[in-house]
Amino acid sequence: MFTLDEKHLDEAKQIALKHRTKKSCGTCYDRGWVGVNDENLLILCTKCVDLEASMAEWKAYVAQHEELKEHFAELFEEQEEEQSEKETDKVMPHDVKNPVAKTPKNYFIPGQKRTGLKKV
Numbered sequence: 001m002f003t004l005d006e007k008h009l010d011e012a013k014q015i016a017l018k019h020r021t022k023k024s025c026g027t028c029y030d031r032g033w034v035g036v037n038d039e040n041l042l043i044l045c046t047k048c049v050d051l052e053a054s055m056a057e058w059k060a061y062v063a064q065h066e067e068l069k070e071h072f073a074e075l076f077e078e079q080e081e082e083q084s085e086k087e088t089d090k091v092m093p094h095d096v097k098n099p100v101a102k103t104p105k106n107y108f109i110p111g112q113k114r115t116g117l118k119k120v
């Protein structure tokens with residue numbers, strides 16, 4: 001059975017810590033994780049960790065380690081599907097960009113006076 005090497009587990013803990021979104025958390029005691037499963041994989045704290053960002057970084061880490069890639073192959077299969085979807089969205093980029101660029105929303109800001117600056 002697959003069990004994650006301790007050195008990779010340590011890395012996963014660092015990733016969890018990095019992506020915590022709250023200062024104090026009673027669920028994980030500010031560690032960002034609540035335990036490990038029977039594969040020695042980190043169980044992230046769902047209360048305070050940005051799970052999407054953590055998984056993205058974990059994926060990038062796995063990609064650098066051949067021995068992990070095999071076990072986490074399904075992570076990369078999903079990624080490939082997402083990419084092909086995005087490519088179909090980009091078929092007509094010109095039609096999308098032009099109307100947005102012609103709307104100068106931030107050009108005029110009413111009520112902003114600079115009189116205070118002159119006293120300096």
Ligand SMILES: [Zn+2]
Pocket residue numbers: 025026027028029030031032033045046047048049
């Ligand atoms: Zn937490």
